[in-house]
Amino acid sequence: MIHTSTEHEVLAVVFQVRHFGASQVPELAVLLWQRGLEPHRGAWALPGGRVRTDEDLPSSIRRQLAEKVDVRELAHLEQLAVFSEPNRVPGPRTIASTFLGLVPFPATPELPADTQWHRVSNLPAMAFDHHVMVAHAHTRLAAKMSYTNIGFALAPQQFTLSTLRDIYYATLGYPVDATNLQRVLVRRGVLTPTGTTARSGRSGGRPGALYRFTDDRYRVTDEFAALRPPG
């Protein structure tokens, strides 16, 4: 197919840690909408769409996400990769810029009828190259969980360490020791104790201390694993 012009679209991989069914442990979820028209009718797609000529990409994706979720819920938004294969979608040649968006636990935004949260570990049939984008976003998120404070965008304002441990588990895919998590994050200045305590759960147990993220903006907290500057 020969293209004569190029369109530009933005797509967002919006993640939230959510409870599914009666399961005790929450899982990582991604926001998808189901296509009602061909091509790929019935397949699930990432929210987003055409970029207008008078808006930059972050504005564009925020505008388009506003139709899906309350944008105030979006605690973090960052650029991912660009997908530019000339025939990645049928029709006019379209370059896609992808974004990673994060919604805090445990908000439950209103969703349009065609839109749903899906387990990242159990994705439905997806439209076009969107599954690659989800995988890419997940990889990026998991990496950043260990050397940035990006968790602030997935956690509530205040939380116990068990809650935070669940969030790390959901994003990383492997269990994390709550004790060590606390020590690592407090030492780095990522976590601050609020001084208050939560109430005990339904089945008793000692109430947990409440923490909050020190910053509510993205920050790299562990830049140099090796080859640090001298001093």
Place this chain on the structure above:
Amino acid sequence: MIHTSTEHEVLAVVFQVRHFGASQVPELAVLLWQRGLEPHRGAWALPGGRVRTDEDLPSSIRRQLAEKVDVRELAHLEQLAVFSEPNRVPGPRTIASTFLGLVPFPATPELPADTQWHRVSNLPAMAFDHHVMVAHAHTRLAAKMSYTNIGFALAPQQFTLSTLRDIYYATLGYPVDATNLQRVLVRRGVLTPTGTTARSGRSGGRPGALYRFTDDRYRVTDEFAALRPPG
């Protein structure tokens, strides 16, 4: 200004570690060309240009770089950020996708008359928003020097540890201990001894052992600084 359509361009920040003047220590350099026409006539710009409708972004930037440097010299190429402010350049609205390109030391590719290497530490007046792109690329490169094998794309096939130390110094901006550099990189499997030795320099001194990078493809070598998987 009201735009009615959107163009898409690619721009590359091409780095090389180079000797400048009689200085003993090489420095990080970026490839720039000087604009001969308005706007920003005389200012220095990144290589790149309009994306054709039938090529993806990596192909496009490779094609356009071929006019500046021998593409065989380009040992690494990766996507950076997209710049999308509607008025970032005069004329039609243009979205720019930027790339990071790396050329090994100490190649000296032929350059067109309008093109030169410039010290990253002493940049000339630059066109449009290109200085931001260079800063962004430098930050990304410095970060990746410490947790990936990306140095393979800046180093010769074989090299002594002093050479490698200079390359790390040039990219990171602070001195690195050659001894520890060797230990860190060999343990991670990034560096392999060749078993051969270099000849002594002009002023005598013990000849250095020669090393090579184990892989000639980009690889993350130190994924988890903390919160590693159990086991």
Place this chain on the structure above:
DNA sequence: TCAAAAGTGTTTCACTTACACCCATGG
């Protein structure tokens, strides 16, 4: 008083850095 959940303390381990000292070469 028991189970559940949270928190503390301690040991072990892996890695990195810093630095003093020894080695090989050319002039």
Place this chain on the structure above:
DNA sequence: CCATGGGTGTAAGTGAAACACTTTTGA
């Protein structure tokens, strides 16, 4: 034989992981 640069050994420090043990609560 000495200046120059390369290489080795080692000690100290950091920070993370694992895990047993203690504390606090609800029922």
